[in-house]
Amino acid sequence: MSLDVRIHGRGGQGVVTAAELLSLAAFDEGLNAQALPSFGSERTGAPVVAFCRIDTAPIRAHDPISAPDVVVVQDPTLLRNGDVLLGLAENGLVVVNSAKDPADLARAGLRLRGNQRAVCLPASDLARERLGRPLPNTALIGAVVALTSVLGLPSLHAAILERFSMADDDVLAANLRLATEAHDLTLEGDRRA
Amino acid sequence: MRRQIEGSKAVAETVARCRPAVVAAYPISPQTHIVERLSELVASADLTGCEYLMVESEFGALSACIGASAAGGRTYTATSSQGLLFMAEALPNASGLGLPIVMTLANRAIGAPINIWNDHSDALSQRDAGWLQLFASSNQEAVDLHVQAFAIAERTSLPVMVCMDGFVLTHAMEAIDVPDQDEVDAFLPAFRPRQWLDPDSPVTIGAMVGPDAFTEVKYLMARSQIEALDTVAEVAAEFGSAFGRDSGGLVRPYRTDDAEVVLVVMGSTFGSAQDVVDELRADGVRVGVLAITCYRPWPFDEVREALRGIPRAVVVNRAISVGAGSVLGRDVRLSAEPGTDVLDVVLGLGGRPVTRAALRGLLVDALAGQLPLDELYFADLDHEVIADQLDRDREEVAP
Numbered sequence: 001m002s003l004d005v006r007i008h009g010r011g012g013q014g015v016v017t018a019a020e021l022l023s024l025a026a027f028d029e030g031l032n033a034q035a036l037p038s039f040g041s042e043r044t045g046a047p048v049v050a051f052c053r054i055d056t057a058p059i060r061a062h063d064p065i066s067a068p069d070v071v072v073v074q075d076p077t078l079l080r081n082g083d084v085l086l087g088l089a090e091n092g093l094v095v096v097n098s099a100k101d102p103a104d105l106a107r108a109g110l111r112l113r114g115n116q117r118a119v120c121l122p123a124s125d126l127a128r129e130r131l132g133r134p135l136p137n138t139a140l141i142g143a144v145v146a147l148t149s150v151l152g153l154p155s156l157h158a159a160i161l162e163r164f165s166m167a168d169d170d171v172l173a174a175n176l177r178l179a180t181e182a183h184d185l186t187l188e189g190d191r192r193a
Numbered sequence: 194m195r196r197q198i199e200g201s202k203a204v205a206e207t208v209a210r211c212r213p214a215v216v217a218a219y220p221i222s223p224q225t226h227i228v229e230r231l232s233e234l235v236a237s238a239d240l241t242g243c244e245y246l247m248v249e250s251e252f253g254a255l256s257a258c259i260g261a262s263a264a265g266g267r268t269y270t271a272t273s274s275q276g277l278l279f280m281a282e283a284l285p286n287a288s289g290l291g292l293p294i295v296m297t298l299a300n301r302a303i304g305a306p307i308n309i310w311n312d313h314s315d316a317l318s319q320r321d322a323g324w325l326q327l328f329a330s331s332n333q334e335a336v337d338l339h340v341q342a343f344a345i346a347e348r349t350s351l352p353v354m355v356c357m358d359g360f361v362l363t364h365a366m367e368a369i370d371v372p373d374q375d376e377v378d379a380f381l382p383a384f385r386p387r388q389w390l391d392p393d394s395p396v397t398i399g400a401m402v403g404p405d406a407f408t409e410v411k412y413l414m415a416r417s418q419i420e421a422l423d424t425v426a427e428v429a430a431e432f433g434s435a436f437g438r439d440s441g442g443l444v445r446p447y448r449t450d451d452a453e454v455v456l457v458v459m460g461s462t463f464g465s466a467q468d469v470v471d472e473l474r475a476d477g478v479r480v481g482v483l484a485i486t487c488y489r490p491w492p493f494d495e496v497r498e499a500l501r502g503i504p505r506a507v508v509v510n511r512a513i514s515v516g517a518g519s520v521l522g523r524d525v526r527l528s529a530e531p532g533t534d535v536l537d538v539v540l541g542l543g544g545r546p547v548t549r550a551a552l553r554g555l556l557v558d559a560l561a562g563q564l565p566l567d568e569l570y571f572a573d574l575d576h577e578v579i580a581d582q583l584d585r586d587r588e589e590v591a592p
Contacts (some may be wrong), residue, residue: 020199020366027197027368035366060331060464062361063548 002055003150004065008084009074009137012044017163018072018137019050022144024159025151026054034059047078054150070144073097074123074136079110090114095143097123097136119147121186130178131171138175142182147190153183195370200332200362201226203369204297207336209240210377211295211343214266214384217246217257221276222309223359224299228271251279255294259283262292263398265389267343270294273359274301277315281322284352288323289414290399291387293346295339296324299359300460302543310544311359313459313511316488317520323414325353325421326489327441330463332362332369334486337432337440340372343381344428349421350387356488358461360544372436380435418490425487443492446499448474449481454559455500456482457508457525462547466509469552480556485521496528507536507559509547510569518569536564539571 005022009015019035026033036051051065067087073096078084085094090113096105099122112118121143123136138160145151160175167175196203205227208216216235218228232247234240244261248254254270262268272280277298287294298316302308316326327342329335335357342353357363372380388396402410422443429442445463448470449455456466463484473480483499483506485492500506506529508522522537529535538555541547551573558564 016364023366024197032368033197033366037360037364059367061468061549062331062358062365062461063465064546066548066550 001150002053002057003070003148004068005052005054005070005072005144006065006068007050007052007072007074008078009048009072010044010078011046011048013048013074014135014137015048015074016050018074018141019052021137021141021156021159021163022052022054022151024162025141025145025155026052028155028158029151031056031150032059034062036062036064047081068092070095070148072140072144074140076100076105079105079108085112085116088113088116090116092116093147094118095140095147096120097140099125119143119186119190121182123182126178126182126185130174130181138178139182142179143186145179146183146186153180156183194373195368197366197368198371199226199364199366200335200357200369201299201364202230203332203336203371204339204357204363205230205234206371207339207377208269208295208297209234209243210372210374211269211340211381212240212267212377213243213269215244215246215258215261215268216270217248217254217261217268218270218272219248219251219254219276221251221273223301223311223363224271224273224276224297226363227297227299251276252283255280255283255287258294259287259290259292262287262294262386263290263390265384265386265391267347267384268292268294269296271297271299273299274303274309274315277319278303281319284319284322284324286399287352291350292352293343293350293384293386294352295342295346296352296354297339298354298356299363300356301359308543309359311361312542312544313356313521314513314542316354316356317512319354320489320520323351323418324489325349325351325418325425325487327353327355327425327487328459328485329355329357329362330445330461330484330486332357332365332367333438334440335362336369336371337436337438340377340380341428341432341441343384344431345421345424347384347386348428349417349424351417351421356460361461370438376436380432422487422490422492441486443487444495444499445484445486447482447484449483449499449503451479452481452503453479454505454507454556455480455503456552456556457485457506457521458482459485459488459509459511459521462509462511462541462552465547465549466552469549469556473553473556478556478560480560488521488524491524491527493528496525497530500525500529500533503533505534505536505559507538507555507564509541509552509555510537510539511541511547513539513542513569522569534566536566537569538564539569540573545573
């Protein structure tokens, strides 16, 4: 089993942190995982990419992920850039931070191939409510965990506790709630779809 | 204990367990996380008996390390790129004075143009400075090499640079076994300097040497570097017995037996190359990879042995000698026997990723005899950009 996730966002949105959370959750599940940072500029607002490899076998490669199973889009305006879906597997998944639905994105020009599918989650809105800041990464990783059935929510919680161990208790608790809420909301939406 | 941890943090915690008496460093990307973490460990008293010196520059950092090491303390610093160049004046002093300083070099390109990303230009620009240079192929090896580096440095009384790919390793979060304090203590004895500055028993370290003896001093330096090859191999073997992990040493051949083409690499490219070799071998294609772990001193015999009978070696150069050609490739040529064609390829300068697809392409092209011989081949060059720029240059000089 292997799962390659590529995360696109903008500097300041916690793109690298999202990849790290995913890798920590995978480690908690006893899997091998590698979070790699952006190979680009990291100015606030500039497009940023991070990668997370998850595998039952040891991971030796350190090159960027060029054929992801999952693409996470933290800022939907990045979808205008065709590179975001580059190399996505034929049955790949796109998780978009958007209050719209996949049909809206398709009308706006999102082109999927084969059995690829898109799932939307209003992650910034959820984060604004829970954290008071539009930081979409925790919620989006909650959605990825819900949709890929490789990792469990308890592992994501363990990852949040570790990665945000320096944060105040209320920030930690809010992130845990946010991950759960996003996870459950995504499962629910997926069942309806 | 195995933890999912960033490479830089794992290295910092390992260095702390080697109990340095002095850490002097100046922040520069992509090395900064290492010394940041060390400064936290000193501030929180998790690392005791260590003086953390915040200096005004990299030159100050290495100069402070030279003083501290000459005074008999176990000494550590870390830097990258232009930071290493700013240390350049003091680098040969550390080696010439026989001071066993350990440095992490988070490998990064050299400007201009300014570029913060990974290649090997910084390390290779200082290959003749008299420091041992060890290249980590993974974060686990980076951690292990630091424990080994203090042992090698103190046994040889020579400074050691542990090179790890900037961002690609320093900022990657992976499962890494960070050795426990008691494991490190059992492996690494307390530092016993060969000589040190002591007011009660005065000696001179670093006296001027005139033409009457300079050549002899240099000869002995060169000799002790070559002798250090044995120490690097010996310490790696001892580490393997103590920790149960195969890390460090001189070279690391992977599936090179009966290979028609062997890639020669340094640093994190090794892991990706192993994946590519396995894929091609599964299709019956006879290829392998050789990682150079110890770049200085150069392991002549081990490289020669690893390439014996191999028709083609493709050297992946992640630095160039402008106006002359390759750096690593020339060293490989020194070792290869006449039956081996050494093909020099430039790949992954200034952070351009060294992809598995590119490595696979090199092996396939080399097998088909499609890589140029006797020419530095830029494998990931955008020829269109070059042609456009050369056209513009011609227009500008036209009357």
